[in-house]
Amino acid sequence: MIKVNKEQNGSELYISLEGILDTPATPALSDALEGCYSGLTKLVFDFKDLEYLTSAGLRVLLTAQQEMDDIEGEMIIKNVSDDIMEVFELTGFDDVLTFGE
Amino acid sequence: MYQIIDINEDNLELYTSYLGEDLAENIGRSYYRGLVAVGDDGPQSGMVWLVKHLDEEADTESNIIWVRCDAKEAFDQMMEAYSERARSEDVVRSHVFIPVKGGKEMKAMLIEKGFNMRLSESDVVVVKLSELSEMPLMKKLKKAPIPDSIAPLNSLTLRTFRKGVSKCVMNGKYGLCEDLSELGIYWFEDEVSCVSSDDNGINGFFLFHLRPSGVMAVQLLVCLDNTFKTTLPFMMRQFVTAMEEKYGPDTLVELDRHNEQSLLLTEKLLPRGFGIPIYAGGRNE
Known part of the structure; x- marks a missing residue:
């Protein structure tokens, strides 16, 4: 179960996630991101209330990162828990993503 | 100017350390190709690729599985030589895969050479043996006995192995080995690799190769009939059990x-x- 909160401020989009980003939940995030990239310069994810993510969630993040790379925009992930950071490190995602405070 | 050299079994020893042992051991196999650009200080750029569908009706393609650049000019000359080699083998399209880790510069250079590079997820999952052992599915499988139909590869005669390989090749099941019918049984680690058989002979293979670095890498994972939902998990169980007996918990398994x-x-x-x-x-060639 995931709650996706979107907030757009000009060319910057902020998405905070609450709950678990697993296979059943990823369509909600994918839908929230669909069509948003045009004109975007910055995409920020806030993981403060994200408990857990699975490989399905990683795939959505990978796609989002590629989309932002395509438009030469910036994607940042904030407030990553130690558990989730461990997943990123084990999967090599720490080389793909940019993290912020 | 750099000298462009095709790597083969005769000169491989000169370039093994540049390629790395795990990659170098494949040179000499039918579908593997390698190039290095050598300057006064030794190799300054290198690449290894696999030619696919060479002897089939489908378009010939190339998978570049490793590429290294220590001097841009060497890389440029090597890529020109690669294009010639690809054309000479009627390669229609080249694919390239490089790890994101440390790969940003190479990505830019490959884009310059006409490759459309995108972030993706590799098919390869690397896991420690200890993690495999602890997985819930594995723990569940360990509660049941391994069926008699599943046995380690070293229990097979060469003749039976070859018959099983022929069956796979006839069904178009090569796994990661385009040259499966040419590889000897010795290529596979025969204590942890296993097979499944029925009255008609081999109906499943779980074949692994032990790389020089100590990584246990899957080569072929297939069940040829509709029992795969039960056969494959039990072959995995047989594999993990055999691995635990022979190798340490930190051994890396590449799936x-x-x-x-x-x-x-x-x-x-x-x-x-x-x-x-x-x-x-x-990119198209």
């Missing part, structure tokens, strides 16, 4: 999700498993 069956099995066994992030690209 390449090269077909639907291996994808489904890996997803079931490792629900959080994710292939290493890569840049994947292609």
Whole structure:
């Protein structure tokens, strides 16, 4: 179960996630991101209330990162828990993503 | 100016350290090709690729599986030589896969050479033996006895092995080995690799190769009949049990999700498993 909160401020989009980003939940995030990239310069994810993510969630993040790379925009992930950071490190995602405070 | 050299079994020793042992051991196999650009200080750029569908009706393609650059000019000359080699073998399209880790510069250079590079997920999932052992599915499988139909590879005669390989090749099941019919049984680690058999002979293979670095890498994971939903998990169980007896818990196991069956099995066994992030690209030749 995931709650996706979107907030757009000009060319910057902020998405905070609450709950678990697993296979059943990823369509909600994918839908929230669909069509948003045009004109975007910055995409920020806030993981403060994200408990857990699975490989399905990683795939959505990978796609989002590629989309932002395509438009030469910036994607940042904030407030990553130690558990989730461990997943990123084990999967090599720490080389793909940019993290912020 | 750099000297462009085709790597082969005769000169391999000169370039093994540049390629790395795991890659170098494949040079000499039918579908593997390698190039280095050598300057006064030794190799300054190198690449290894696999030619696919060379002897089939389908378009010939190339998978560049390793590329290294220590001097831009060497890389440029090497890539020109690669284009010539690709044309001479009627390669229609080249694909390239490089790890994201340390790959940003190479990505830019490959884009310059016409490859459309995109972030992707590798088919390869690398996991420690201890993690495999602890997976819920594995623990569940260990509660049941291994069926008599499943046995280690070293219990097979050469003749039976070859018959099984022929069956796979006839069904178009090569796994990661385009040259499966040419590889000897010795290529596979025969204590941890296993097979499944029925009254008609071999109906499943779980073949692994031990790389020089100590990584145990899947080569072929297939069940040829509709028992795959039970056969494959038990072959995995046989593999893990054999691994535990022979290798340490930190031994790395490389699972390449090269077909639907291996994808489904890996997803079931490792629900959080994710292939290493890569840049994947292609270009027409």
